Amino acid sequence: MGFSLSRMVSDLKIYGKSSLRSREGFFFTLVFPIILILLFGAIFSGGGASQSTVYVQNHDTGPVGATFISALNSTSNYCSTSSGAGLCMRPVPADLNFSQYLSSKSASDGIIIPANFSLAFESGQKVNVTVFGNPSSTASAVVSGIVAEVVNGFNLHGATGVHQVGITPRTAVSSNYKYIDFLVPGLVGFAALTSPMFAMVNISSTYRRDKVFKLLSLTPLTKTEWLLSKIIWYVGTTAVSFMLMAAVGVYAFGAHIALNWGIGIFLVLGPFFFVSLGMLVGSVSNTPEAASVVGNLVTFPMMFLSGTFFPVSSMPKYLQGIAHVLPLYYMIDGLNEVMIYGNFGAAYFDMAVLLGISVVVFALAVRFFRWRED
Amino acid sequence: MAQVPAIEVSGLKKKYGDIQAVDGTSFSVDEGEVFSLLGPNGAGKTTTIEILEGLRNKDSGTAKVLGLDPWESGYELHKRIGVIPQGFKFLDYPTPREALSYYGALFGRKVDPDELLRRVILDDASNVWFQNLSGGQKQKLGMALSLVNDPQVVFLDEPTTGLDPQARRAVWEVVRKLKDEGRTVMLTTHYLEEAEELADRVAIMKHGKIVAMGTTAEIESKFGSGQRMVVKGGDDLLKYLRESTRLHAEGGAGSITIFLRDKSDAMVALGAIEESGAAWEDLTVRRDSLEDVFLKLVGEGGSIEKGVE
Numbered sequence: 265m266g267f268s269l270s271r272m273v274s275d276l277k278i279y280g281k282s283s284l285r286s287r288e289g290f291f292f293t294l295v296f297p298i299i300l301i302l303l304f305g306a307i308f309s310g311g312g313a314s315q316s317t318v319y320v321q322n323h324d325t326g327p328v329g330a331t332f333i334s335a336l337n338s339t340s341n342y343c344s345t346s347s348g349a350g351l352c353m354r355p356v357p358a359d360l361n362f363s364q365y366l367s368s369k370s371a372s373d374g375i376i377i378p379a380n381f382s383l384a385f386e387s388g389q390k391v392n393v394t395v396f397g398n399p400s401s402t403a404s405a406v407v408s409g410i411v412a413e414v415v416n417g418f419n420l421h422g423a424t425g426v427h428q429v430g431i432t433p434r435t436a437v438s439s440n441y442k443y444i445d446f447l448v449p450g451l452v453g454f455a456a457l458t459s460p461m462f463a464m465v466n467i468s469s470t471y472r473r474d475k476v477f478k479l480l481s482l483t484p485l486t487k488t489e490w491l492l493s494k495i496i497w498y499v500g501t502t503a504v505s506f507m508l509m510a511a512v513g514v515y516a517f518g519a520h521i522a523l524n525w526g527i528g529i530f531l532v533l534g535p536f537f538f539v540s541l542g543m544l545v546g547s548v549s550n551t552p553e554a555a556s557v558v559g560n561l562v563t564f565p566m567m568f569l570s571g572t573f574f575p576v577s578s579m580p581k582y583l584q585g586i587a588h589v590l591p592l593y594y595m596i597d598g599l600n601e602v603m604i605y606g607n608f609g610a611a612y613f614d615m616a617v618l619l620g621i622s623v624v625v626f627a628l629a630v631r632f633f634r635w636r637e638d
Numbered sequence: 639m640a641q642v643p644a645i646e647v648s649g650l651k652k653k654y655g656d657i658q659a660v661d662g663t664s665f666s667v668d669e670g671e672v673f674s675l676l677g678p679n680g681a682g683k684t685t686t687i688e689i690l691e692g693l694r695n696k697d698s699g700t701a702k703v704l705g706l707d708p709w710e711s712g713y714e715l716h717k718r719i720g721v722i723p724q725g726f727k728f729l730d731y732p733t734p735r736e737a738l739s740y741y742g743a744l745f746g747r748k749v750d751p752d753e754l755l756r757r758v759i760l761d762d763a764s765n766v767w768f769q770n771l772s773g774g775q776k777q778k779l780g781m782a783l784s785l786v787n788d789p790q791v792v793f794l795d796e797p798t799t800g801l802d803p804q805a806r807r808a809v810w811e812v813v814r815k816l817k818d819e820g821r822t823v824m825l826t827t828h829y830l831e832e833a834e835e836l837a838d839r840v841a842i843m844k845h846g847k848i849v850a851m852g853t854t855a856e857i858e859s860k861f862g863s864g865q866r867m868v869v870k871g872g873d874d875l876l877k878y879l880r881e882s883t884r885l886h887a888e889g890g891a892g893s894i895t896i897f898l899r900d901k902s903d904a905m906v907a908l909g910a911i912e913e914s915g916a917a918w919e920d921l922t923v924r925r926d927s928l929e930d931v932f933l934k935l936v937g938e939g940g941s942i943e944k945g946v947e
């Protein structure tokens with residue numbers, strides 16, 4: 265039999281045309297992703313601006329450190345008001361490792377007042393406060409601005425009138441990610457799951473009912489060619505969904521996304537897996553009803569528990585355990601790693617897991633789905 | 639040159655659970671012949687034809703198409719046969735022209751979709767989405783698709799079921815063309831008229847068995863009870879015929895049928911009608927038609943349709 269590229273391409277062309285002509289296909293490929301990101305982006309970004317927390321650690325035992333902090337607070341402390349842009353200053357006990365504390369809070373903004381602050385200030389010596397921040401974050405820029413303002417005030421009213429207080433900037437190891445940053449990879453995963461799964465479960469039963477599989481089996485088209493053409497189609501639609509959602513995320517909600525080749529790998533592996541899985545579910549089910557029930561049983565937990573709408577790390581521990589056995593988790597986690605954290609080491613693991621299960625499920629789908637009957 | 643049959647079936651059996659769908663059928667179809675399986679719903683026609691197309695495996699017996707075992711050598715065979723499954727459907731959105739180009743590409747053949755569409759008289763709908771085609775147009779597209787690979791044998795499973803009389807005639811016209819082109823055609827139908835109209839030979843199928851086979855004339859003479867006399871008359875005439883002769887007569891709704899075994903039966907019947915003194919008119923004598931045989935073999939309850947005309 266052999267594999268024929270031209271047969272596969274012909275099948276891809278006719279399937280693609282059909283999908284775009286069908287209202288559902290058009291809707292789920294082009295419209296639905298935009299609706300999703302607009303909806304969730306609007307719900308959770310609270311109108312755009314958000315509040316950032318600034319952690320402040322005071323090592324100074326004298327009065328000047330306290331004055332500095334109250335100056336900071338008076339400039340900009342909006343902890344109590346829940347709406348609008350602003351900074352919320354939170355004290356950190358002096359005996360804790362500040363960098364670790366910041367990363368444990370997934371925060372990047374912080375200020376350290378050194379132990380000799382009062383002493384140095386009162387004796388007219390130079391002294392620096394350390395300001396942690398993420399150079400690419402607007403919140404960090406606001407923090408630096410405010411600290412600079414307070415420092416300025418101190419220098420003007422200081423004992424000597426010279427610039428006694430300075431700033432030591434430090435880049436924080438972890439940055440303060442916003443919900444929208446996680447939403448884009450989550451919803452891309454959602455699109456890579458739902459659109460192929462529902463389409464394939466549906467196709468596997470309607471093609472059987474309408475004898476389209478029988479018709480195809482009467483041609484030289486092979487099952488592998490046919491399934492690959494579906495995979496390629498849904499890789500394409502997932503890529504389009506990604507571009508639409510990323511564009512809306514970035515331009516409408518200010519999401520931070522790093523574009524790199526790692527994203528491409530997940531945009532291929534995700535649909536590869538879910539097209540195969542949908543076909544496998546449809547093939548092992550005897551009736552269209554059974555296929556749809558099994559399809560939903562497989563799809564729904566993944567839809568909500570894999571980090572689609574909420575980061576998995578924000579879920580209770582036992583749900584995180586469940587998430588780790590869901591294939592979609594590895595796609596979304598991988599996308600998070602490459603798009604947000606730039607952590608390719610972790611992403612390679614996700615790629616390997618996805619590739620492994622995709623190859624297995626693809627092989628099973630080709631094996632179990634039959635054109636003809638015994 | 640010895641004629642090799644295009645289709646050869648012997649002792650073919652297929653069971654679904656408790657249902658013996660095909661129960662030891664045997665027949666063969668010559669090259670260039672139009673052969674029809676005629677039978678009511680559930681007779682086993684689709685099962686038989688699907689086994690021949692290589693879409694279903696048989697339980698036992700032999701089935702050969704163009705000398706090949708359809709299940710084992712399906713991939714080879716499919717390059718040489720054309721098939722329209724019962725209730726042919728395609729994807730909803732491609733147009734007939736797109737569907738034909740697609741099929742051509744799958745077979746690796748350069749096809750001219752417009753030429754094929756003209757051949758099945760569908761050129762007027764070449765750019766209509768499949769879902770918007772009428773039943774007859776869909777069926778014609780099925781025929782065009784089955785011709786893409788220039789097949790030697792064409793299988794049509796109930797090609798006109800559910801079509802209006804005009805669409806049915808159009809499909810028939812295409813089937814005749816297939817025969818003129820020298821192709822072997824096997825078609826199933828539960829319309830008696832269709833088999834009579836198209837087939838060189840007919841096999842009547844019931845409960846998985848072939849109960850009669852041959853040309854229509856052969857079946858009529860073999861399974862028909864011969865001549866019958868039909869006369870319009872009332873119950874008094876029927877009663878007289880039954881009481882005063884040993885003829886077998888049936889009647890109702892003002893029409894009486896007398897079954898004639900030989901010529902002397904005819905004379906007896908005429909005499910008795912005259913003697914009865916009852917009113918009568920419109921006396922005719924005719925052979926059993928295929929319809930009569932079909933009704934006799936398959937039974938009134940067999941959901942046979944005479945065809946719409």
Ligand SMILES: Nc1ncnc2c1ncn2[C@@H]1O[C@H](COP(=O)(O)OP(=O)(O)O)[C@@H](O)[C@H]1O
Nearest residue numbers: 654657659677678679680681682683684685686
């Ligand atoms: N896939 C199947 N599973 C179980 N029973 C079937 C199946 N296909 C057909 N049958 C049964 O086998 C018998 C013959 O069906 P079929 O070959 O479709 O007859 P026909 O085409 O003459 O209407 C019927 O009783 C039908 O219900």
Ligand SMILES: [Mg+2]
Nearest residue numbers: 683684724796
């Ligand atoms: Mg049938």
